[in-house]
Amino acid sequence: xxxxxxxxxxxxxxxxxxxxxxxxxxxxxxxxxxxxxxxxxxxxxxxxxxxxxxxxxxxxxxxxxxxxxxxxxxxxxxxxxxxxxxxxxxxxxxxxxxxxxxxxxxxxxxxxxxxxxxxxxxxxxxxxxxxxxxxxxxxxxxxxxxxxxxxxxxxxxxxxxxxxxxxxxxxxxxxxxxxxxxxxxxxxxxxxxxxxxxxxxxxxxxxxxxxxxxxxxxxxxxxxxxxxxxx
Amino acid sequence: xxxxxxxxxxxxxxxxxxxxxxxxxxxxxxxxxxxxxxxxxxxxxxxxxxxxxxxxxxxxxxxxxxxxxxxxxxxxxxxxxxxxxxxxxxxxxxxxxxxxxxxxxxxxxxxxxxxxxxxxxxxxxxxxxxxxxxxxxxxxxxxxxxxxxxxxxxxxxxxxxxxxxxxxxxxxxxxxxxxxxxxxxxxxxxxxxxxxxxxxxxxxxxxxxxxxxxxxxxxxxxxxxxxxxxx
DNA sequence: AACTTTAGTTAATGGCTATACGAAACTAAC
DNA sequence: GTTAGTTTCGTATAGCCATTAACTAAAGTT
Numbered sequence: 001x002x003x004x005x006x007x008x009x010x011x012x013x014x015x016x017x018x019x020x021x022x023x024x025x026x027x028x029x030x031x032x033x034x035x036x037x038x039x040x041x042x043x044x045x046x047x048x049x050x051x052x053x054x055x056x057x058x059x060x061x062x063x064x065x066x067x068x069x070x071x072x073x074x075x076x077x078x079x080x081x082x083x084x085x086x087x088x089x090x091x092x093x094x095x096x097x098x099x100x101x102x103x104x105x106x107x108x109x110x111x112x113x114x115x116x117x118x119x120x121x122x123x124x125x126x127x128x129x130x131x132x133x134x135x136x137x138x139x140x141x142x143x144x145x146x147x148x149x150x151x152x153x154x155x156x157x158x159x160x161x162x163x164x165x166x167x168x169x170x171x172x173x174x175x176x177x178x179x180x181x182x183x184x185x186x187x188x189x190x191x192x193x194x195x196x197x198x199x200x201x202x203x204x205x206x207x208x209x210x211x212x213x214x215x216x217x218x219x220x221x222x223x224x225x226x227x228x229x230x231x
Numbered sequence: 232x233x234x235x236x237x238x239x240x241x242x243x244x245x246x247x248x249x250x251x252x253x254x255x256x257x258x259x260x261x262x263x264x265x266x267x268x269x270x271x272x273x274x275x276x277x278x279x280x281x282x283x284x285x286x287x288x289x290x291x292x293x294x295x296x297x298x299x300x301x302x303x304x305x306x307x308x309x310x311x312x313x314x315x316x317x318x319x320x321x322x323x324x325x326x327x328x329x330x331x332x333x334x335x336x337x338x339x340x341x342x343x344x345x346x347x348x349x350x351x352x353x354x355x356x357x358x359x360x361x362x363x364x365x366x367x368x369x370x371x372x373x374x375x376x377x378x379x380x381x382x383x384x385x386x387x388x389x390x391x392x393x394x395x396x397x398x399x400x401x402x403x404x405x406x407x408x409x410x411x412x413x414x415x416x417x418x419x420x421x422x423x424x425x426x427x428x429x430x431x432x433x434x435x436x437x438x439x440x441x442x443x444x445x446x447x448x449x450x451x452x453x454x455x456x457x458x459x460x461x462x
Numbered sequence: 463a464a465c466t467t468t469a470g471t472t473a474a475t476g477g478c479t480a481t482a483c484g485a486a487a488c489t490a491a492c
Numbered sequence: 493g494t495t496a497g498t499t500t501c502g503t504a505t506a507g508c509c510a511t512t513a514a515c516t517a518a519a520g521t522t
Contacts, residue, residue, distance in 0.1 A: 009468080013468095016469095039508070039510080047469095050472085050510095050512080050513095058511080111348065115342075115347075127432065127433030130433050130434065157440040161437065182435075189430065190417045190421020191421070194421070197424075210392075213385060240489080268478065270477070270478060270479080281501085284481085285500060289479080
């Protein structure tokens with residue numbers, strides 16, 4: 001006989017959520033963000049559309065949950081790559097590579113996460129990712145400070161903002177070092193955004209070598225050793 | 232009496248197109264890309280929705296026309312800034328500034344142009360802009376070549392693609408110089424994309440000083456004189 | 463066994479794209 | 493000036509979508 005353990009209902013509910021997420025993601029990959037409709041998901045599940053409102057209060061909420069899930073997946077991959085990187089190598093390199101690996105393996109998801117009109121208004125789309133990489137750069141800085149531009153080469157307006165950000169993040173990096181970090185972050189994100197949005201196709205058939213070259217230059221700027229990908 | 236000149240119908244038609252474009256853009260700015268619907272435009276015009284199909288064969292076509300119009304506007308601003316820049320200064324600087332000026336003045340349009348799921352699949356979204364700036368860098372190169380990385384520091388896979396692109400664009404820039412150009416282009420686009428997509432808010436309240444610093448560094452890389460904005 | 467909660471149904475509203483068809487207006491040729 | 497053809501618009505319609513309301517059946521609870 002089957003015992004009616006108390007958590008059963010929740011387990012079933014969880015399974016339905018999982019099914020919804022899976023189908024939503026599948027639709028996103030196959031047909032873009034506009035294809036992720038409540039109707040389509042319900043249809044694929046063999047359910048009526050209004051039934052899905054037992055699980056999400058609105059279409060928006062469903063998309064938000066999907067975004068959050070993808071966000072966690074990417075953040076997880078990056079964190080995992082950082083942890084797994086051997087003691088000899090710098091975690092930052094592995095994290096940057098993990099980010100691109102995920103982005104190119106899942107372009108639709110990456111676009112949805114970073115360039116969707118849906119999240120654009122919600123602000124700070126990828127701020128937490130920035131923090132993730134900032135912490136790594138701060139670790140490198142603590143270990144051995146890298147060269148920074150002279151303070152007087154930065155405009156007062158910029159210095160002021162860098163100081164504020166430095167303070168806001170607990171002074172882990174001095175303002176001028178913060179500029180080095182931001183520069184690198186913009187380059188990494190820039191290449192990834194542009195590659196996924198196909199804004200580099202006009203010049204490069206495959207952006208991987210260019211990305212690696214960028215990482216090499218960033219390692220040089222941070223005075224850490226660059227190691228090629230091990231295959 | 233009113234003469235029935237032959238061009239009248241075309242004039243009216245042109246006016247309707249202009250009205251559609253204006254309303255479409257207004258809706259884009261006010262409510263994002265999803266607000267640009269045939270119905271909403273028709274409603275604002277006091278027309279029935281099907282009537283708009285006399286002007287555009289589909290919703291997609293309308294959005295494509297809107298994108299093309301915005302594209303032309305931005306390209307025009309950039310070209311104009313390049314022409315108007317005084318003989319003492321480098322056009323490239325003015326063009327980069329014009330691009331950011333437009334982007335920040337019209338964030339909704341810029342997002343629609345560069346980060347919309349609509350154009351992402353259509354490929355080479357902003358390739359022509361890259362060409363625009365490439366020509367400027369080539370002009371600088373012809374005038375006085377800037378320092379380039381040693382060929383052996385670039386991976387063969389990257390060198391090969393740079394060679395191909397160099398050839399494809401008429402050899403205006405040698406492959407290693409092409410890498411310098413691409414690096415700069417990624418940084419400029421990266422900052423702009425991230426600023427408009429609010430991916431820099433976590434660090435910078437105002438991205439303008441950071442953008443100017445980026446331009447300063449690019450000028451240094453291209454061995455041209457950086458001039459602050461004249462006010 | 464009675465009550466409550468949960469998960470699903472159908473029906474209905476209103477917005478959207480898109481097509482088909484008809485009426486009016488305009489154009490041009492006779 | 494009349495007539496035939498073209499262009500532009502409206503109405504009607506079909507199909508998709510989100511969302512709500514009312515209802516039902518099953519499962520869990522007491």
